[in-house]
Amino acid sequence: MSTVDIPTFDDVVAAYGRLLGRVLRTPVLNFARFDSRVGRRVLLKCENLQHGGAFKLRGATNKLLQLESASRIVATHSSGNHGAALARAARERGWRCIVVAPRDASAVKLQAILAESAELVACDPGLVAREATLVEVISRTGAAVVHPFDDAQVIAGQGTAALELLSEHPDIQVLATPVGGGGLLSGTAIAGKAMIPSCRVIGVEPEMADDAARSFHGGLRVGVQGSPATIADGLRGSIGARPYLIFRSLVDDVLTVSESAIVNAMRIALEDLRLLIEPSSAVPLAALIEGRIGRSGETIGVIISGGNVDLSACPFLAGRAPLSA
Amino acid sequence: MSTVDIPTFDDVVAAYGRLLGRVLRTPVLNFARFDSRVGRRVLLKCENLQHGGAFKLRGATNKLLQLESASRIVATHSSGNHGAALARAARERGWRCIVVAPRDASAVKLQAILAESAELVACDPGLVAREATLVEVISRTGAAVVHPFDDAQVIAGQGTAALELLSEHPDIQVLATPVGGGGLLSGTAIAGKAMIPSCRVIGVEPEMADDAARSFHGGLRVGVQGSPATIADGLRGSIGARPYLIFRSLVDDVLTVSESAIVNAMRIALEDLRLLIEPSSAVPLAALIEGRIGRSGETIGVIISGGNVDLSACPFLAGRAPLSA
Numbered sequence: 097m098s099t100v101d102i103p104t105f106d107d108v109v110a111a112y113g114r115l116l117g118r119v120l121r122t123p124v125l126n127f128a129r130f131d132s133r134v135g136r137r138v139l140l141k142c143e144n145l146q147h148g149g150a151f152k153l154r155g156a157t158n159k160l161l162q163l164e165s166a167s168r169i170v171a172t173h174s175s176g177n178h179g180a181a182l183a184r185a186a187r188e189r190g191w192r193c194i195v196v197a198p199r200d201a202s203a204v205k206l207q208a209i210l211a212e213s214a215e216l217v218a219c220d221p222g223l224v225a226r227e228a229t230l231v232e233v234i235s236r237t238g239a240a241v242v243h244p245f246d247d248a249q250v251i252a253g254q255g256t257a258a259l260e261l262l263s264e265h266p267d268i269q270v271l272a273t274p275v276g277g278g279g280l281l282s283g284t285a286i287a288g289k290a291m292i293p294s295c296r297v298i299g300v301e302p303e304m305a306d307d308a309a310r311s312f313h314g315g316l317r318v319g320v321q322g323s324p325a326t327i328a329d330g331l332r333g334s335i336g337a338r339p340y341l342i343f344r345s346l347v348d349d350v351l352t353v354s355e356s357a358i359v360n361a362m363r364i365a366l367e368d369l370r371l372l373i374e375p376s377s378a379v380p381l382a383a384l385i386e387g388r389i390g391r392s393g394e395t396i397g398v399i400i401s402g403g404n405v406d407l408s409a410c411p412f413l414a415g416r417a418p419l420s421a
Numbered sequence: 422m423s424t425v426d427i428p429t430f431d432d433v434v435a436a437y438g439r440l441l442g443r444v445l446r447t448p449v450l451n452f453a454r455f456d457s458r459v460g461r462r463v464l465l466k467c468e469n470l471q472h473g474g475a476f477k478l479r480g481a482t483n484k485l486l487q488l489e490s491a492s493r494i495v496a497t498h499s500s501g502n503h504g505a506a507l508a509r510a511a512r513e514r515g516w517r518c519i520v521v522a523p524r525d526a527s528a529v530k531l532q533a534i535l536a537e538s539a540e541l542v543a544c545d546p547g548l549v550a551r552e553a554t555l556v557e558v559i560s561r562t563g564a565a566v567v568h569p570f571d572d573a574q575v576i577a578g579q580g581t582a583a584l585e586l587l588s589e590h591p592d593i594q595v596l597a598t599p600v601g602g603g604g605l606l607s608g609t610a611i612a613g614k615a616m617i618p619s620c621r622v623i624g625v626e627p628e629m630a631d632d633a634a635r636s637f638h639g640g641l642r643v644g645v646q647g648s649p650a651t652i653a654d655g656l657r658g659s660i661g662a663r664p665y666l667i668f669r670s671l672v673d674d675v676l677t678v679s680e681s682a683i684v685n686a687m688r689i690a691l692e693d694l695r696l697l698i699e700p701s702s703a704v705p706l707a708a709l710i711e712g713r714i715g716r717s718g719e720t721i722g723v724i725i726s727g728g729n730v731d732l733s734a735c736p737f738l739a740g741r742a743p744l745s746a
Binding site: 123125128129144145147149204211363366367370371372373403405407 | 448450453454469470472474529536688691692695696697698728730732
C-alpha cells in the first residue's frame with residue numbers, strides 16, 4: 097500500500113512561523129468602487145505585491161528550508177512564478193537552482209527567473225515535455241526537485257496567505273482563488289476550513305484549462321491536453337494528485353470563466369483597484385463580476401495570486417515597444 | 422497688517438487624530454526591482470489606494486470637520502481628486518457639495534465626483550475661470566468654500582500621509598512628492614521637518630507647469646499661464662500663497678521633469694510596482710529614475726498621490742473602448 101503525504105493545518109501554521117521575515121505579509125485591500133460593482137465586500141490579499149510578484153515564494157521557501165541535498169542544487173519546471181520563487185529561495189540559502197521552462201512562458205517571468213540567478217533550461221510546452229526535461233536535468237546534476245504544486249510542504253506554504261488573511265478578517269464568508277495545479281487553492285482550503293469551518297472555499301479556472309472543474313465535478317482526476325492557449329499563463333497545467341485529494345474533502349466548488357471575462361476582469365482591476373494583476377489573478381475576479389461567488393452582501397476573500405504581466409502582450413495595452421530603457 | 426494662518430506640526434497631529442477611522446492608513450510598499458533600478462531604497466506611501474484613489478480625502482475631511490456653515494453646503498473648484506474627496510467628506514457629514522470643474526478635467530475624475538453625489542458645475546480651463554465660476558456659485562447658494570490647497574486645515578490634513586509614513590519608517594532620509602498647488606508638499610514638509618529634522622523634502626513638478634520651481638528658485642511667487650497641457654492633470658494649477666510661504670522655510674528643492682519622463686515613469690510603475698498611478702504621481706518617480714532625488718543607497722520616501730487614471734487617455738494603453746460594461 098502506498099501513501100501520499102497530505103498537509104494539515106498544523107503544517108500551514110508551521111510554515112507561517114518558518115516564513116516570518118522571509119516573505120512579505122502582503123496588504124489586504126478593499127475598494128468601494130469594486131464592492132459596489134459586485135454587490136459584495138471584497139477583501140483582496142495582494143500577493144501580487146509579494147517579493148517576486150506572486151504567492152509562489154511562500155511554498156518554495158517553505159519547501160527549500162526543509163530540504164536536505166548533498167548536491168545543494170534544486171530544480172523544477174515552471175511557467176514562471178514558481179521558478180522565480182524557487183530561484184530566490186535557493187539564492188538566499190546559497191544553493192544552485194535550475195528551472196525548466198516552456199518556450200511559451202511569459203517573457204517577463206523568464207526574465208524574473210534569470211534575475212534571481214537561476215539557470216534556465218527551455219523545453220516544449222505541455223506537461224509531458226516539461227517533466228521529461230526535468231528528469232534529464234536531475235539525472236545530469238543530482239538536483240533535488242521542488243514540484244510547483246504537488247508537494248505537501250509547498251501546499252502548506254501557499255496556505256499561509258489565507259492564514260494571514262483570515263487572521264486579520266475572521267468575518268470572511270467565502271474564500272476564492274485561481275486554480276492551476278491546485279497548490280494555492282488546496283493550501284487555502286486547508287487554512288480556511290480549519291480557521292473558519294463555515295467558510296466556503298471556491299476555485300476558479302479558465303474554461304480553456306478546465307481540468308480542475310472536470311475533476312472536481314466528475315469525481316476522477318483528469319488533466320489538460322497539451323498546453324491550453326488560455327491567456328492565464330499560470331493556470332495552463334493540470335491539477336496535481338495531492339491538490340485533487342484535498343479538493344474532494346475541503347473545496348466547495350470549482351467554477352470556470354471565459355477568456356473574454358478574464359481580460360475584462362484584468363481591465364476592471366486596473367480601473368477599480370488600480371492594481372496590475374496577471375491574467376491568472378483575474379480569473380476569480382471574473383467569476384465575482386459575474387455574480388457567481390458568494391451571495392449579495394457577503395464578505396469575500398480573494399487571493400490575488402500575482403502581478404507579473406508582460407505589458408507588451410497584454411490585450412488592452414498598446415503593443416508598442418516599452419518606453420522604458 | 423494682514424495675517425495668514427500657516428499650519429504647524431501640531432495641526433498635522435490634530436488632523437491625524439481627527440481622521441482616524443475616516444481615511445485609510447494606506448500601505449507603505451517597497452519593490453526590490455524598482456530599488457535596484459534607481460539604486461536607492463524607495464518606500465512608497467500608497468495614497469493611490471486611499472478611499473477615492475487620492476490623498477485629497479485627508480485635507481478635505483480635516484477641513485470639513487471643522488467647518489461651520491448655516492447653509493450646510495460646501496463648494497470648491499477642482500480638476501478632480503479634491504472635488505471627489507470633498508464630495509465624500511460632505512456626504513459623510515450630510516452636507517450638500519458643489520464642485521466647479523474645468524471642461525478639460527479627466528473623465529474618470531468627473532465620474533468620481535458624481536459618484537459621491539456632488540453637483541458638478543463646468544467651467545473653462547484655467548484658474549481665472551475656475552475662481553470666477555466658484556464666486557458665482559457661492560453668491561447663488563451661500564456655500565462655504567473649501568480651497569483645494571491654499572488652506573491651513575487642508576494642508577494639515579495632507580501632512581498626515583507623511584506623518585504615517587515617517588512614524589513607520591523613521592530611517593527615511595529624503596521625502597518627495599509632486600507639486601501642483603502645493604498642499605501635499607507643504608503638509609509633507611511640515612510633518613517631515615518636525616519628525617526628522619535632517620530629512621530633506623523635495624517637490625517635483627512637470628516642466629510644462631513649473632511655477633513652483635520658478636517661485637522656489639526665484640524667490641517670488643509666480644503662477645502658470647492658463648492651463649498647461651501637461652499630462653499630469655492634477656498639477657496644472659499654480660502654487661498657493663500658504664504653500665509658497667511654507668516652501669521657503671521647509672522645502673529643500675523643487676525639481677522639474679519632462680512629459681516623456683512622466684509617461685515613462687508611469688509605465689515603469691506598472692512594470693516594477695504593479696501599481697496603476699496617475700501621471701501626477703509619476704512625476705516624483707520620474708526624477709528618482711533620473712537619479713535626481715537623494716544619493717545612491719539612501720532611503721527615499723515618496724507619496725504616491727493618486728491612482729485615478731483615465732485608461733482610454735493613457736498614452737501607453739490602447740485607445741479602444743473599455744471592455745467592461
